[in-house]
Amino acid sequence: MNDAPANAPRLDAYWMPFTANRQFKKAPRLMSSAEGMHYTSFDGRKILDGSAGLWCVNAGHGRREIASAVERQLSTLDFAPSFQMGHPIVFDFAERLAAMAPGGPNAGLDRIFFTGSGSESVDTALKIALAYQRAIGQGTRTRLIGRERGYHGVGFGGVSVGGMVNNRRMFPQLPGVDHLRHTHDLEKNAFVKGVPEHGAELADDLERLVALHGAETIAAVIVEPVAGSTGVLISPKGYLERLRAICDRHGILLIFDEVISGFGRLGTPFATDYYGVIPDIVTTAKGLTNGALPMGAVFCSRKLHDGLVQGPEGAIELFHGYTYSGHPAACAAGLATMDIYDREGLLTRGAELAGHWADAIHSLRDKGPVIDIRTIGLMAGVELSPREGAVGARAYDVFVDCFEHGLLCRYTGDTIALSPPLIVEPGQIDEIVEILGVAIARAH
Numbered sequence: 001m002n003d004a005p006a007n008a009p010r011l012d013a014y015w016m017p018f019t020a021n022r023q024f025k026k027a028p029r030l031m032s033s034a035e036g037m038h039y040t041s042f043d044g045r046k047i048l049d050g051s052a053g054l055w056c057v058n059a060g061h062g063r064r065e066i067a068s069a070v071e072r073q074l075s076t077l078d079f080a081p082s083f084q085m086g087h088p089i090v091f092d093f094a095e096r097l098a099a100m101a102p103g104g105p106n107a108g109l110d111r112i113f114f115t116g117s118g119s120e121s122v123d124t125a126l127k128i129a130l131a132y133q134r135a136i137g138q139g140t141r142t143r144l145i146g147r148e149r150g151y152h153g154v155g156f157g158g159v160s161v162g163g164m165v166n167n168r169r170m171f172p173q174l175p176g177v178d179h180l181r182h183t184h185d186l187e188k189n190a191f192v193k194g195v196p197e198h199g200a201e202l203a204d205d206l207e208r209l210v211a212l213h214g215a216e217t218i219a220a221v222i223v224e225p226v227a228g229s230t231g232v233l234i235s236p237k238g239y240l241e242r243l244r245a246i247c248d249r250h251g252i253l254l255i256f257d258e259v260i261s262g263f264g265r266l267g268t269p270f271a272t273d274y275y276g277v278i279p280d281i282v283t284t285a286k287g288l289t290n291g292a293l294p295m296g297a298v299f300c301s302r303k304l305h306d307g308l309v310q311g312p313e314g315a316i317e318l319f320h321g322y323t324y325s326g327h328p329a330a331c332a333a334g335l336a337t338m339d340i341y342d343r344e345g346l347l348t349r350g351a352e353l354a355g356h357w358a359d360a361i362h363s364l365r366d367k368g369p370v371i372d373i374r375t376i377g378l379m380a381g382v383e384l385s386p387r388e389g390a391v392g393a394r395a396y397d398v399f400v401d402c403f404e405h406g407l408l409c410r411y412t413g414d415t416i417a418l419s420p421p422l423i424v425e426p427g428q429i430d431e432i433v434e435i436l437g438v439a440i441a442r443a444h
Contacts (some may be wrong), residue, residue, distance in 0.1 A: 150230070194375070
């Protein structure tokens with residue numbers, strides 16, 4: 001099937017996610033170990049990690065204190081049921097997160113619901129929004145509003161409010177969902193460093209949907225402050241403020257999906273802090289445990305929490321949860337991760353590097369097929385012109401070329417997406433750009 005070494009694993013049984021399985025298994029790209037800023041490939045090559053794994057290894061690879069914390073926890077308490085039972089470390093971790101919640105102490109986003117992934121965090125947030133509206137006597141508010149080109153995971157709720165066509169076309173969606181227009185404007189905002197100037201008025205799409213459906217039918221709006229999976233699409237100046245004001249005017253809840261932008265990616269703890277706009281709910285995962293174990297966390301406002309946690313004392317207030325909500329080992333990994341973030345200042349380090357990062361990435365502007373570059377914090381999207389009749393093929397070739405020459409990046413459509421671990425050094429940023437630039441030049 002392939003030319004892999006004789007001791008390579010058999011590839012047939014594993015059905016890989018979001019992968020062209022037949023194409024991959026003809027020429028597999030396998031990682032065998034990782035340390036710091038690098039992977040080691042199965043054939044022994046060092047691969048510079050330009051994507052923090054999958055947007056998640058914010059503190060770099062091979063963190064011994066995380067592994068040790070998980071080992072201690074597994075040896076002490078490997079699992080405890082999460083329904084009608086508890087264990088100390090989950091309460092400790094919730095308190096730790098509440099103290100650093102998006103927007104700071106005055107935002108009140110300090111009620112934490114644990115999940116197993118970003119997809120679960122999104123579906124949890126949507127269910128909390130619907131349940132809250134019903135609890136306050138607004139049971140007609142069942143409609144959810146997403147945004148074109150948004151990615152909110154792969155649960156039926158997340159797919160429904162998401163706006164990536166290939167994720168949706170095979171599957172039925174929740175009824176009553178609608179979408180705002182996306183904010184990507186190549187004509188007005190190409191080659192911008194940081195927040196684009198143009199596009200705040202696109203938030204007024206919500207007023208159009210209110211006029212179409214009636215405010216009394218809309219429960220919540222969910223957006224990514226920076227959409228990662230569709231190519232680093234950055235909310236324009238004033239857009240989120242405008243969206244917040246419209247939601248307030250019509251009694252609609254606002255959810256920020258920060259599964260990617262949370263935990264230091266923009267040079268602030270959360271995108272909520274970067275933009276200075278406070279939603280009602282924030283979804284997170286990925287950097288929560290540095291990718292060491294699957295886990296997500298939903299930051300919920302006290303208003304929503306207290307609106308639901310009422311009625312008879314013995315009644316379950318929210319019929320929702322997961323077997324692995326607040327898993328002890330994941331909590332141990334999360335607490336150790338937060339210790340690293342605090343000790344090394346990683347949640348704000350991106351701000352120190354953002355200027356060098358932006359200048360380095362934007363130096364690719366004159367490479368032949370580059371039609372746009374977007375940078376914010378330690379995120380970047382380098383958009384390439386598509387080949388005729390083969391959308392995504394050029395970016396895929398760049399992705400493979402980079403890997404073969406020692407760089408891991410991401411591609412989505414014809415955009416190369418970059419988000420290195422927050423421990424990246426300026427020289428490694430330059431190395432990322434050098435390898436990527438050569439690969440782009442070869443991608444005729």
